[in-house]
Amino acid sequence: MSDNPTNAAVAEEDTARVEKEAARRAEPGGLGQLLRSGAGHNLGLVLALALLAVIGIATGGERFASVDNVMTILRLSAVIGVVSIGMTFVITGGGIDLSVGALVALSSIWCTTVATQTMANDIHWIIIVTTALLVGAGAGLINGLLIAYGGVVPFIATLAMMASARGLAEIISARKTQIVSVPGFTDAFSREILGISVLIWIFAIVAVIGWVLLNRTTFGRRTLAIGGNPEASRLAGINVRRHTVLLYVLVGVCCGIAAVMLISRTTTGSATHGQLYELDAIAAVVIGGTLLSGGRGNIIGTVFGVLIFMTLTNVFVLNNLSISAQAFTKGLIIIAAVLLQKRFSRQPGS
Amino acid sequence: MTQTPEPSPDGPAARADGGDALLQMTGIVKRFPGVLALGGVDLDVRAGEVHCLLGQNGAGKSTLIKVLSASYQPDEGEIRWEGEPVRLTTPVAAMKRGISTIYQELDLVPGLTVTENVFLGHELATAGFSRRAEATQRVRAILARLGHSEVDPNRLVGDLSPAGQQIVSMARALSHDTRLLILDEPSAVLDQEEVDNLFRVVRGLTAEGVAIIYISHRLEEIRQIGDRITVLKDGRTVATGLSVAETPTSELITLMTGREIEYVFPERPATRPSQDAAPVLEASGLSGDRFHDVDLRVHAGEIVGLAGLVGSGRSEILETIYGARRSTTGTVTINGRRLRGGSVRAAVAAGVGLAPEERKSQGLLLDQAVYRNVTISSLGRFSKASFLDSGAERRAAEELTRSLDVRPAGVDRPVRNLSGGNQQKVVLARWLLRDCKVLLLDEPTRGVDVGARSEIYNLVRRLADEGVAVVVVSSEVEEVLGLSDRVLVISEGAVVHEGPATEIDESKVLDLVMEGEVA
Ligand SMILES: Nc1ncnc2c1ncn2[C@@H]1O[C@H](COP(=O)(O)OP(=O)(O)OP(=O)(O)O)[C@@H](O)[C@H]1O
Numbered sequence: 001m002s003d004n005p006t007n008a009a010v011a012e013e014d015t016a017r018v019e020k021e022a023a024r025r026a027e028p029g030g031l032g033q034l035l036r037s038g039a040g041h042n043l044g045l046v047l048a049l050a051l052l053a054v055i056g057i058a059t060g061g062e063r064f065a066s067v068d069n070v071m072t073i074l075r076l077s078a079v080i081g082v083v084s085i086g087m088t089f090v091i092t093g094g095g096i097d098l099s100v101g102a103l104v105a106l107s108s109i110w111c112t113t114v115a116t117q118t119m120a121n122d123i124h125w126i127i128i129v130t131t132a133l134l135v136g137a138g139a140g141l142i143n144g145l146l147i148a149y150g151g152v153v154p155f156i157a158t159l160a161m162m163a164s165a166r167g168l169a170e171i172i173s174a175r176k177t178q179i180v181s182v183p184g185f186t187d188a189f190s191r192e193i194l195g196i197s198v199l200i201w202i203f204a205i206v207a208v209i210g211w212v213l214l215n216r217t218t219f220g221r222r223t224l225a226i227g228g229n230p231e232a233s234r235l236a237g238i239n240v241r242r243h244t245v246l247l248y249v250l251v252g253v254c255c256g257i258a259a260v261m262l263i264s265r266t267t268t269g270s271a272t273h274g275q276l277y278e279l280d281a282i283a284a285v286v287i288g289g290t291l292l293s294g295g296r297g298n299i300i301g302t303v304f305g306v307l308i309f310m311t312l313t314n315v316f317v318l319n320n321l322s323i324s325a326q327a328f329t330k331g332l333i334i335i336a337a338v339l340l341q342k343r344f345s346r347q348p349g350s
Numbered sequence: 351m352t353q354t355p356e357p358s359p360d361g362p363a364a365r366a367d368g369g370d371a372l373l374q375m376t377g378i379v380k381r382f383p384g385v386l387a388l389g390g391v392d393l394d395v396r397a398g399e400v401h402c403l404l405g406q407n408g409a410g411k412s413t414l415i416k417v418l419s420a421s422y423q424p425d426e427g428e429i430r431w432e433g434e435p436v437r438l439t440t441p442v443a444a445m446k447r448g449i450s451t452i453y454q455e456l457d458l459v460p461g462l463t464v465t466e467n468v469f470l471g472h473e474l475a476t477a478g479f480s481r482r483a484e485a486t487q488r489v490r491a492i493l494a495r496l497g498h499s500e501v502d503p504n505r506l507v508g509d510l511s512p513a514g515q516q517i518v519s520m521a522r523a524l525s526h527d528t529r530l531l532i533l534d535e536p537s538a539v540l541d542q543e544e545v546d547n548l549f550r551v552v553r554g555l556t557a558e559g560v561a562i563i564y565i566s567h568r569l570e571e572i573r574q575i576g577d578r579i580t581v582l583k584d585g586r587t588v589a590t591g592l593s594v595a596e597t598p599t600s601e602l603i604t605l606m607t608g609r610e611i612e613y614v615f616p617e618r619p620a621t622r623p624s625q626d627a628a629p630v631l632e633a634s635g636l637s638g639d640r641f642h643d644v645d646l647r648v649h650a651g652e653i654v655g656l657a658g659l660v661g662s663g664r665s666e667i668l669e670t671i672y673g674a675r676r677s678t679t680g681t682v683t684i685n686g687r688r689l690r691g692g693s694v695r696a697a698v699a700a701g702v703g704l705a706p707e708e709r710k711s712q713g714l715l716l717d718q719a720v721y722r723n724v725t726i727s728s729l730g731r732f733s734k735a736s737f738l739d740s741g742a743e744r745r746a747a748e749e750l751t752r753s754l755d756v757r758p759a760g761v762d763r764p765v766r767n768l769s770g771g772n773q774q775k776v777v778l779a780r781w782l783l784r785d786c787k788v789l790l791l792d793e794p795t796r797g798v799d800v801g802a803r804s805e806i807y808n809l810v811r812r813l814a815d816e817g818v819a820v821v822v823v824s825s826e827v828e829e830v831l832g833l834s835d836r837v838l839v840i841s842e843g844a845v846v847h848e849g850p851a852t853e854i855d856e857s858k859v860l861d862l863v864m865e866g867e868v869a
């Protein structure tokens with residue numbers, strides 16, 4: 001069997017192919033080195049966004065390049081953006097949260113129920129906000145406890161939460177959309193500050209806090225450590241379980257914030273809010289350069305990831321292209337981004 | 351597809367004239383981004399010899415053999431195999447020539463069995479169906495040849511001890527038709543008996559004409575097994591083809607380090623901590639999975655060594671004190687206060703630190719910068735209201751890594767890119783930086799070069815002099831005896847001897863260990 005004559009030829013061909021591969025890998029390109037770094041990755045994302053903008057201007061002209069349109073893109077980005085910042089932390093810490101969309105729905109419906117059942121138009125908007133944050137945090141706490149102390153893998157625990165939270169939201173709302181008409185609330189969140197919507201401000205603030213938290217605090221450092229090597233982190237004296245719980249509470253709180261923003265944008269609470277947010281957020285985080293296996297996180301990348309997807313949607317809408325075409329292109333972008341990352345972050349050898 | 355190893359037609363002839371080089375590497379250059387790992391290395395290896403490769407941590411030894419085994423492609427240079435220039439493009443191509451490598455970081459799949467690991471990549475199969483019985487048979491035969499018939503071919507590799515895994519790696523190398531066997535610090539995870547066993551196998555192989563490249567930081571091993579030596583320094587060959595018999599150790603050290611190092615242990619302080627004083631660390635009647643009824647008392651300023659074979663339960667004792675494992679019976683107290691069992695947090699809060707044995711899985715954050723690895727256990731010290739002062743972190747890490755001679759200098763590169771010995775120094779630095787009352791060191795000098803070793807000994811002694819209670823586990827009896835004040839000999843999970851380090855010698859320790867084994 002071993003002296004099959006074609007074997008040698010195949011081996012030869014194989015060798016040649018692998019040789020090329022090896023040569024390609026070994027080349028110490030300056031560009032590759034740059035793109036491997038976090039800053040370089042962000043630069044790549046800026047270029048991608050710029051490219052999209054050029055396409056937008058070319059096809060949509062004034063309609064794309066207007067201040068109004070840019071504000072629209074940002075306003076639409078804000079809600080999913082806040083969720084994605086939370087998701088960045090969980091993924092950096094080596095986990096995943098599939099329940100974010102359901103949590104947004106549950107928080108939103110919980111708030112509007114509180115608002116309508118008290119039958120008081122004079123309910124203070126702070127109560128609505130607090131309710132949303134508490135619901136998000138509570139659900140996140142359950143996720144975290146199940147994962148850190150119950151030993152349930154994140155994928156399963158949050159998958160279960162995704163089903164249950166959405167179901168609970170439907171029960172509470174009896175599948176009806178609830179309209180909010182609390183004057184103080186509407187005033188507070190549909191205002192503009194310096195000509196920029198409050199929603200965009202919230203996104204910006206959450207992003208800045210997220211960046212500082214991840215890059216400048218012990219919390220962030222521990223998140224990176226746990227995502228990179230949980231066993232080593234435990235032996236280094238980090239309370240890995242408690243930290244894991246905190247990460248899921250954090251993303252839960254982000255979902256609460258997103259719910260408030262969504263209520264204000266749509267003036268409704270609904271069990272159908274936040275559909276597929278989990279996928280959009282994960283996609284934004286991953287193309288943003290955060291390692292899906294944990295240990296490396298990039299908040300700025302996530303922000304750009306969100307903006308890229310939203311701009312894409314905008315360009316498609318302006319050109320009257322279908323949602324299906326949008327979804328298809330989104331998929332291509334995710335694959336392209338991940339392949340590029342692999343290409344440049346490959347370790348020689350091992 | 352079947353892959354019966356085919357003896358190459360010119361094999362026996364080439365082996366017969368032993369004087370000619372089997373392998374010649376000339377002018378090998380390998381660059382990593384920002385680092386010149388190899389700057390023109392020459393090496394020639396003859397059939398049937400044990401060629402030792404020496405050099406400090408980060409000198410380029412592992413990189414050179416990775417070039418040879420084709421995990422890396424060299425940027426420049428020529429490799430000749432039996433006089434013919436060759437290009438080794440893939441690990442498989444190198445393997446086909448008969449080059450087998452046992453890497454410094456073992457590369458086994460923990461979830462597969464011993465047999466599956468041995469034949470990984472060249473499975474015995476007919477039309478895609480694996481011939482399990484035959485594979486198991488062959489693995490049994492190879493294990494027997496290695497003197498380890500007790501290893502069960504059907505066990506999961508993840509369940510084996512590090513030494514056991516080393517044996518599986520050897521078996522994998524021998525499952526090929528090997529002409530050149532490369533061993534990168536094989537003895538680091540082995541104890542004396544295992545090393546002797548390894549040497550027996552190596553001698554058997556060289557008698558068959560197999561060439562060996564042997565890397566180790568233990569110079570006395572080179573004396574025992576080596577024929578010729580090549581010394582690397584900063585990615586260059588500084589001496590090649592030295593005869594082991596004719597080169598004194600001091601000259602080797604000077605060649606490696608470029609300076610003269612007295613390979614001695616730091617002096618013990620004149621006044622011993624009184625044994626009557628209250629101990630800082632006290633474990634009494636401690637039992638766990640692999641050890642029982644261990645009593646251990648360590649005073650402030652004292653270094654206590656645990657000697658014994660690999661697998662005798664020493665690491666488990668340390669990990670239990672540290673709370674990383676649960677004890678079945680017994681208590682641990684720090685300064686008289688009882689520690690909650692099974693809680694690393696409690697131990698750390700009480701001032702206990704553990705530098706673990708398995709640096710890659712238990713110690714390092716591979717993708718994080720050096721300084722972050724050093725400070726991760728002392729973040730409190732570098733933060734105000736949770737905000738980190740990374741400048742201060744870098745300065746502290748820089749100071750420590752400089753004194754441990756971590757190369758290349760610079761605390762911002764990811765630990766993954768450091769050589770094995772330098773990674774070990776980084777883990778150690780983490781625990782030297784933390785203000786511990788009790789420091790547990792598991793194999794602190796594994797894979798560390800001679801120069802840095804004496805540096806580590808000095809640092810540990812200095813910490814003890816500052817009042818830290820230190821426990822050291824090491825498979826090198828000489829190290830335990832030289833560094834510690836008091837020694838506990840552990841055998842089969844029990845303390846078989848306890849006494850001052852100065853009142854016992856190496857052979858006595860080995861006797862005690864063996865007796866325990868028999869008893
Ligand atoms: N993948 C990599 N990327 C960047 N630098 C690397 C990489 N691998 C090794 N190096 C660098 O190359 C040099 C040589 O490393 P190598 O692992 O060959 O040392 P070594 O002689 O085997 O040391 P040790 O005795 O500690 O195992 C070191 O400076 C190391 O930091």
Ligand SMILES: [Mg+2]
Pocket residue numbers: 411412413454534769770771
């Ligand atoms: Mg090495």
